[in-house]
Amino acid sequence: MNVALDVKTTRAMYMMDNSCVDGYYGQYCSQKCSEYCSDVCDKGNRSCPCKSGYYGKTCKFKCFTGCLDCDDITCSACPPGRYGQFCHFYCTPDCNGTCDINTGNCKSCPSNCVSCDSVNDKCYGCISGYYGKICEHKCPSQCATGCDSFNGNCVNCTLIQSGKYCNASCPSNCMGNCSSTVKCFQCKAGYYGDNCEIKCPTNCYGQCDMLSGECFKCLSMCPALCSTGCDHVSGACSNCSTERCGQNCEFTYSTNCVENVCMASPESCVLCKSGFHGVFCYKMCPSNCGTCFIGTYCTQCKSGYYGKICQNTCPNTCDNLTCDIHSGACHKCINNTLYGEPCNMACSSNCKYTEC
Structure with a gap:
């Protein structure tokens, strides 16, 4: 008996079955579990429990249309108010939308279920605030808008909390709360980025765009002759005061402009009065x-x-x-x-x- 070979083989099998992080399998942990697994998959044969609506060893098959869940081609859970092998029958009105999937007899689901499979004692959808196989667990108190009905991960967190279960703090420059993946919804004045970790340009006044960092308002003053502010990037006047035009309202036009109107770009009168011509209608x-x-x-x-x-x-x-x-x-x-x-x-x- 080759003891060294047996030890080596046993060790390799152990590593194949136990050394991968959750979500991966195989001898070198290079293969990803099916996206339709509801939990981690077996490190050796990649089998896993399936998410609702899928079946098979690796959960790669989609249930028959109309099923909430299935075992091969037979529905094991139906939408509220239906029953049968393919969920093609309707429960009687007195069942209040819930009946046995096989017989159609009225039955009651656990109190926090939306609908259920009474044979396998499993809920399909929980009311807001609960999760678990029969919706027996309350969502973490830090969850702001409920949690995932399978694993209890928070959808959104309350103020200044983050993480799957909202048990971590949001980045310090977040304004208010952040997502469960620790991305800020809004930044404090002067910061931008997913985690509000980047400072806005020094010439910004107050906040800047959360994604690009572009200033909403600038510290630099608009030209004095602008009547209604200027472009926050170029500084060009939005409008000029009376009898002026140009990017910075630096040109004075003559009274020979029709209705005393001139254009900022290119700088000129829109029209000249009768008897005059030229950019600003000074020439006769x-x-x-x-x-x-x-x-x-x-x-x-x-x-x-x-x-x-x-x-x-x-x-x-x-x-x-x-x-x-x-x-x-x-x-x-x-x-x-x-x-x-x-x-x-x-x-x-x-x-x-x-x-x-």
């Missing part, structure tokens, strides 16, 4: 223009003028001395005895009343 249009574009050509002429800068006089044969701004053609002749674009041709003498 050519004398006979009504309105002009950058002073290079008129977009409208005063009555009686035409041309690129309204330098030409409309023909005196035009009615009301009005003509086309580009060609000088009369819109209408001064009387009906003339015709042609400049109204310089007389109607034929053969026309009645010499009108044409």
Whole structure:
């Protein structure tokens, strides 16, 4: 008999069965238990008790639709008010929603159960504040909003507590309480991060964004001419006081801006009043223009003028001395005895009343 080999084999088997942390199995503990195990799995064969709704040695199979829990393909627990192999029958109304899964006879669940399996003495869902196989345990007193009905882990903790059972303290810079995984819900002023462990930038005033650390308000003052504050990152004014525009409201515009309105970016008047042009409408249009574009050509002429800068006089044969701004053609002749674009041709003498 090889004693050394037997000892080595026995030791390897012991390590395979007992040396893995919860949730893993195998000779090198490299394989993860099924996510549907309700507890740790066997280190050697990975079998485990299943969460509700799953079955099989490793809990990889989902129960038949309609079952809360099952044993192979047979339902072992039904939703409230149902019974049968596939939970396809309804309990009678006088059962108040709870009856034997096999017979349909009315029965009562343990007082803290939502529904139950009377054969295996097991609850499916506990009322708020309880957990356990038959909901016999109260959630830890530090749990703020109940606990997991299987393992009793707190969903949320009361103020300044954290951990699975809310038996640890929240990080010191948390404002109020934190999650069971020790993440803060809100930070004290001046801090950010999951555990509120990072200081906000020095120029922040008060709190900053909990995730990015971006300031909500800044210590630096907005430019004095801003009328309603400025952007907290760039410092650009949101609005300017009267007769000013520009990113920092540093430009004064003229009264030749239409309605005295100018844009902050790009800095300019929105529109110029008649007879003026330029970024801030300081420049005058050519004398006979009504309105002009950058002073290079008129977009409208005063009555009686035409041309690129309204330098030409409309023909005196035009009615009301009005003509086309580009060609000088009369819109209408001064009387009906003339015709042609400049109204310089007389109607034929053969026309009645010499009108044409």
